Structure formats: structure tokens, C-alpha cells
Amino acid sequence: MRSICRAWSANRRSELILLLCGAAAACLGGCASVGAKPWEHDLLAERAMRVDSYPLQSAMDDHIYFSKEASTGGRSYAGGGCGCN
Amino acid sequence: MQLKPKPTSGAPTLRRMLATAATGLLASAHAGAQDEPPDVPTTNVDTGVLYYHENGRVQAIEPDLDVSYQVNEDSLFSFGIAADTLTGATPLGAVPSSLPQTFVRPYKVIPLGTPVTVTTASGGSVVTIIPPATGAKTQTLAATSTVPANTFPLDHSFTDLRIAGHMGWQQSLSSTLKLDGGVAYSKEHDYRSESAHLGLSKDFNAHNTTLNAGVNYESDLSFPLGGTPTPLTQMSGDWKGADASRHEIDAVFGITQVMSRRWLTTLSYSYAGDRGYQNDPYKIISVVDPVSGQPTTQLYENRPETRRKHSVFLDNKIHLARDVVAVSLRGYKDDWGIKSVTAELRYRFQIARDYYIEPHVRYYSQGAADFFHYYLVGAEPLPQYASADTRLAKFHAQTYGLKYGMPFNEGSEFSIRIEYYDQHGNGSPSYAVGQLRQQNLFPDLKAATMLLGYSYAF
Known part of the structure; x- marks a missing residue:
């Protein structure tokens, strides 16, 4: 049963990757x-x-946000460069 | 009659198009003439002073300076320095109690036998002498502070000065390919950070699409006052262990797309892998009695030694008839169990050619880290990781701001910005026991900032 689930999950993963590749190609095509x-x-x-x-x-x-919140990164690198309290 | 400059029209007029094309051709022709000086600014000086004030807690003043210099047509050199001075109080991590509480921390190491003249330390603490071990050549002074009943415990000895600097170089390798690299350094009285980054960007589609990728390596060293505590051991005035290090590798991949003459969009993904000492060495977590809820012990916190962070960031800038609107969204996730979303909106009202007003709204919401606990219960087994740092708790925050800017030359501008930050968490968890039901375990954080900015291009 576990191997069936694993195979199904692998298939779903490759479908998802194909879908994402297709979407990216469509985007790049659209970008033109x-x-x-x-x-x-x-x-x-x-x-x-x-x-x-x-x-x-x-x-x-x-x-400021680095020293008050748990999230970093996004626009740039995530490192804060300080031991902010 | 006063003549006013004509506002930017909705559609590009033939005259504007021709003017832009002509400017481009002239600029190209001009660049070819080696003997004539450039007519665009080659140096940009960007300065700012930030004043940050929290209600009853930290306040900071941070002057910053960034300079960039166009060495030649293909090369840009930049450097910057910053300084932070912080004073005030920061949460200890302990829960409040209906009884006064006493907290102790190491304060200073002195040679054995040195007469002790100090009686108080910063933050109003009382200095006591820790009995030295047999044969020891030094002795430790400890600072003991008392927190009144029903008061959220704060460390009032918090003070710091941070000096930071960075240097970078940007090189055009071709008309569409750019390489940039740089180093950064920052130092506090108990922390040091060094980093280096390298990035590459490539333009496509007649400069309408830019792909960029970059990596950053950061190496930090923590050398807290009083030494590095052993995680989940009892808070004490004893001098603790050696310095602790932390290393982080970041990678950023992004695409910037010109959608139209008026619309620019950026999508980026960043990954950070963190390894080493992640604890806040000053933070503790209370162990409470399962019935009364009274704290019985205070332990130093413990966080996992690795952390993997993922962020996706989407930014859109749209130029309206005169105004500019910027909308951004960020999603964040890490393997500590924290998920967050950030949404920001800035609307720049270009009132006249030489001044604008820009309101700003930011919303932030995060979930708690898997190992966040307001407190630990005495009767239960000790978890492997535990932190009561409210920055790892579930909360949401809003920022409201207003900026007034006065551009006065190409690249030069003076601005003043005020902002208000408001952070809310759950101060009364439903599972609180005993006296903790009457306490606020997550007091709101309210902060105001004022930022003066001045940039000059020449």
C-alpha cells in the first residue's frame, strides 16, 4: 500500500513539475x-x-522588521547582520 | 497668471516619444566622445537618520550613509556605513507573576580579592558577588533585579552600539549582463557579523526582462555578556560558556518584467540555510507550577541549530497619470514551523514636480514556531527545544506611515517619514493555568519611527 502511495505521489509530483514548466513557458512566451x-x-x-x-x-x-518579526528575506538576502534584541 | 508644468499625460504623445528617442541617440553619440565630460551625475550620496521609539521599551537612533560612484561607463563602486545606538528594555521571556520576581545575570569578572565598590549595575540592578569555586583566580559579580508583581518582566539593562559597513562593486560585462559583488561587516558589544555576496543579472527582450541570481554567505559570532549559557539550564549569575558561531548561506533568484510603459513587476524567491547558534543568549523561559501558575524556575531558551527559510516576494509598481502606486506581497515559510504573509501598499501622490506625499500601509501576520511556549509546566517532561521569545509567537502587526518628499535635482531629494507600528498577539491563551489567567502574556508592542532622508547626486 505504501509503495502504491509513493508511486502515486511521484506521478503527481512529475505532473506538477510539468504543469509548472508549462506555466513558466507560457509566461515566457507571453513576456514576448x-x-x-x-x-x-x-x-x-x-x-x-x-x-x-x-x-x-x-x-x-x-x-527594524528583522528585530521584531520572525520572517526575513524576499526582496533581498535573509541575513540580518546583527544580534538584534 | 502662473504657468504650471503640464502633468504627465495618460498616453505617450508623439513629442514625448521623439524626445525620449532623441535623448537616447544623443546620449549614445555623447558616450562615444571620449574627450567630453559626462553630463549625468557620477556620485550619489544617500543619507538617513532613523529615530525609533517603543512604548516603554527600546529606543534607537540610527544614522546611515551610502555612497555610490560611477567609476566609468561599466563600473559602479559603492560603500556605506551605519551606526545604531540602542537603549531601553527588552522582554526577558519570563511570564509575569502575582508575586515579585527576582532575576539574576552575570555582570563582570574580576580578579579574586579585588575590592568591590559598585553596588548597582545598568538598569537599576543590585550587584552581588558569586562565591568563587575553590582554587579559582577570578570571581564573578552578578546583577540582580526585581520585577514587581503583575508586571511583564523586562531586562532594563539593554544597551548597545552597532557599527556596520559595506562595500560593493558592480560591473557591466556586456550591454545586457551585469555582475555585482560586495562585503559587509557589523559589530556590536556582544555580536559580530561578516558577509560577502555575489550576483549576476541578465537582460532579455530589449531590456524588458531581467533575470537575476545571487548568493550571500554570512558568518556571525555571538559573545554575550556573561558568556553563552547552556540551553535549558537554570538562569544564574555564574559566568557561562565560550563564544558561539552561526553561518548562513542565502540564494536569491528573481525576474523583473516591464509589463508596459507604466507597469513594472518583480517576482523573486529567496532561500536561506542557517546553521549554528540560533539562541538569544539573554532570553529565558519560565517553568510554572501546574496548579498555581507561579514561576518556579527560569531556564535559558533552546532553539534548533539549523533553520531553512523560503520566501517568495512579488512587487508591482504602476505609474498612473502623475502618481505611482507600489503593491507588494511576501510569503514566508521555514522549518521551525513559522509561516507568514506580508502585504504592503504605497501610494505616491505627486502633488507637484518638486514635492510628493506618500501614505504607506503594511500588514504582517505570522504563525508560531513549533517550539514556542509562553511557559513550560513543571510536571511535564522538558521538551528538546523551547523558547518564550514573542517574536516566535503567533501575532499580526500593522504599519501606518506617511512620507513627504522634495526632489530638487536629478537624483537629489529631501524626505521626512513618520510611521507607527502596532503588534498584537494572544496575551490570554485558553490553556493558561492558575494566576497566569489574570496576566497578559503578550503585551502589545507599539513603536513610532521618524526617518529623515537626504540624497544628493553630483
């Missing part, structure tokens, strides 16, 4: 139709539209 032309990057060049517009302030915020 999204985007902006080179002369349309004017707004994206503004500071407010950068991936991290204010890195110094983000780092300060991360430091």
Missing part, C-alpha cells in the same frame, strides 16, 4: 508580447519606478 519599446522607458526611468527606489530606507526598514 508585453513590455515597452525603447522610447517608452521614460516613466520607468523615474526614481519612483525603480525596483528599489530608496535602498537605504528599505535597509533601515528591514533592520
Whole structure:
């Protein structure tokens, strides 16, 4: 019974991987139709539209949340670099 | 009549498109002319001072400075320094009691026979001498503090100064490939952290898609005042064990996609593998009487020596007619049993060309670590791992903030931001025994921050 379950779970896992690969391929295919032309990057060049517009302030915020909450990482590396209490 | 600049229109006008294309062509032509100086800023100086204040607990002041310098067309050098000064009180981990409680911690080691003149230590503690072992050449001074009845136990001796610095280099290897690396260092009176990172990013689809990957290695050393306690042993004034180390490897993979002229989206995944000393050496957990709920012993906490963390982060920035909205979501999970979600929203009202107002809301919710306990019950067997650190408890938190910014040149800006952070947990678990039913085991944490920022490009 356990081996059947294991085989079923392995099949489900490979189906899931195939599904994820398909979704990723669809996304990448879709990505070809999204985007902006080179002369349309004017707004994206503004500071407010950068991936991290204010890195110094983000780092300060991360430091506070690192010392008060259990979660880290996401935007950047998870390490806190301090023994915050 | 006052003439005002025309707001950014909804659709790109032919004039704007031509202007942008012409600027790009001119910039390319200009870059080719080696004898002319660049007309864009090459140095960015970013500074900030953060003031953080908790109700009745920690307060901190943190000045930060980051500098980046465009060495040439392909290379960027950056460095930064930061300093934190922290004072105030931090939770011990012990439960409150309807009776006064006494807590003791090692304070100082002195040669045997040295006359002791100090009678109090920081935080109002009373200094006592621990009887030395036979043949010992040193003796330990301990600091004893008393917490009044029905009061959440805090360590009032908490004070720290942290100095941190980092340095980095970013190199364009081609028009679409960038390499970046750097090192960071931070030091406190009882903790040291060193790290190094390396990352690579590659543009595709005419710079509309960027894939990035990076790794970071961090090595930390904990050398707590009074030594490193043996986990799950009784709190005492004795000097404890040697320093303890911790190592972490992080990896980040991300994709940034320009969805349209007005929409930028980022999806990233980060993994962190942690190994070594994970305990907070100052945190304890109460063992209580199963009937009365009165604490009978205080033990040093114990956390697993490994931790694997996974985060998925999605960020969206949308440029509206003039305003910019940023929405982000983060999901987090680790093998300590903690799961969390974070949602953030920032809306930048671009009131005029030279100033904006940005409200900010953040919601955070986390589940408890498998080994989190408010307290341990005396009659039950001791678990392998136990911590009463409320940062590992189930709670949710909100942040509300407002920023006022004044951009005044390309890359230069002054800003002031105030924020309020409010953390709520369950202070009255249904299974609490005896007097603990009348106590608040998770007092709310409320904190206010003020951040002054000034960045200058030249």
C-alpha cells in the first residue's frame, strides 16, 4: 500500500513539475508580447519606478522588521547582520 | 497668471516619444566622445537618520550613509556605513507573576580579592558577588533585579552600539549582463557579523526582462555578556560558556518584467540555510507550577541549530497619470514551523514636480514556531527545544506611515517619514493555568519611527 502511495505521489509530483514548466513557458512566451519599446522607458526611468527606489530606507526598514518579526528575506538576502534584541 | 508644468499625460504623445528617442541617440553619440565630460551625475550620496521609539521599551537612533560612484561607463563602486545606538528594555521571556520576581545575570569578572565598590549595575540592578569555586583566580559579580508583581518582566539593562559597513562593486560585462559583488561587516558589544555576496543579472527582450541570481554567505559570532549559557539550564549569575558561531548561506533568484510603459513587476524567491547558534543568549523561559501558575524556575531558551527559510516576494509598481502606486506581497515559510504573509501598499501622490506625499500601509501576520511556549509546566517532561521569545509567537502587526518628499535635482531629494507600528498577539491563551489567567502574556508592542532622508547626486 505504501509503495502504491509513493508511486502515486511521484506521478503527481512529475505532473506538477510539468504543469509548472508549462506555466513558466507560457509566461515566457507571453513576456514576448508585453513590455515597452525603447522610447517608452521614460516613466520607468523615474526614481519612483525603480525596483528599489530608496535602498537605504528599505535597509533601515528591514533592520527594524528583522528585530521584531520572525520572517526575513524576499526582496533581498535573509541575513540580518546583527544580534538584534 | 502662473504657468504650471503640464502633468504627465495618460498616453505617450508623439513629442514625448521623439524626445525620449532623441535623448537616447544623443546620449549614445555623447558616450562615444571620449574627450567630453559626462553630463549625468557620477556620485550619489544617500543619507538617513532613523529615530525609533517603543512604548516603554527600546529606543534607537540610527544614522546611515551610502555612497555610490560611477567609476566609468561599466563600473559602479559603492560603500556605506551605519551606526545604531540602542537603549531601553527588552522582554526577558519570563511570564509575569502575582508575586515579585527576582532575576539574576552575570555582570563582570574580576580578579579574586579585588575590592568591590559598585553596588548597582545598568538598569537599576543590585550587584552581588558569586562565591568563587575553590582554587579559582577570578570571581564573578552578578546583577540582580526585581520585577514587581503583575508586571511583564523586562531586562532594563539593554544597551548597545552597532557599527556596520559595506562595500560593493558592480560591473557591466556586456550591454545586457551585469555582475555585482560586495562585503559587509557589523559589530556590536556582544555580536559580530561578516558577509560577502555575489550576483549576476541578465537582460532579455530589449531590456524588458531581467533575470537575476545571487548568493550571500554570512558568518556571525555571538559573545554575550556573561558568556553563552547552556540551553535549558537554570538562569544564574555564574559566568557561562565560550563564544558561539552561526553561518548562513542565502540564494536569491528573481525576474523583473516591464509589463508596459507604466507597469513594472518583480517576482523573486529567496532561500536561506542557517546553521549554528540560533539562541538569544539573554532570553529565558519560565517553568510554572501546574496548579498555581507561579514561576518556579527560569531556564535559558533552546532553539534548533539549523533553520531553512523560503520566501517568495512579488512587487508591482504602476505609474498612473502623475502618481505611482507600489503593491507588494511576501510569503514566508521555514522549518521551525513559522509561516507568514506580508502585504504592503504605497501610494505616491505627486502633488507637484518638486514635492510628493506618500501614505504607506503594511500588514504582517505570522504563525508560531513549533517550539514556542509562553511557559513550560513543571510536571511535564522538558521538551528538546523551547523558547518564550514573542517574536516566535503567533501575532499580526500593522504599519501606518506617511512620507513627504522634495526632489530638487536629478537624483537629489529631501524626505521626512513618520510611521507607527502596532503588534498584537494572544496575551490570554485558553490553556493558561492558575494566576497566569489574570496576566497578559503578550503585551502589545507599539513603536513610532521618524526617518529623515537626504540624497544628493553630483
